[in-house]
Amino acid sequence: MGRAHSQKTRDKNKANLPQVPKNMKSDGLDVEFNRELADHEDMEALARSKAAYARAKGSK
Numbered sequence: 001m002g003r004a005h006s007q008k009t010r011d012k013n014k015a016n017l018p019q020v021p022k023n024m025k026s027d028g029l030d031v032e033f034n035r036e037l038a039d040h041e042d043m044e045a046l047a048r049s050k051a052a053y054a055r056a057k058g059s060k
Contacts, residue, residue, distance in 0.1 A: 033042075 033046075038046075
């Protein structure tokens with residue numbers, strides 16, 4: 001037996017591995033943010049986003 005016979009099945013499952021499920025894929029559309037229509041949760045999310053951006057920018 002040659003070397004290829006023992007390594008042939010190593011990558012056999014690569015084509016069958018699941019990718020991102022269809023229900024988790026986004027449509028790629030951006031959503032416009034309006035401060036006048038934002039509720040408390042939106043403002044908290046905005047603050048968390050700004051804090052995360054500052055941490056990421058500061059660590060570089």
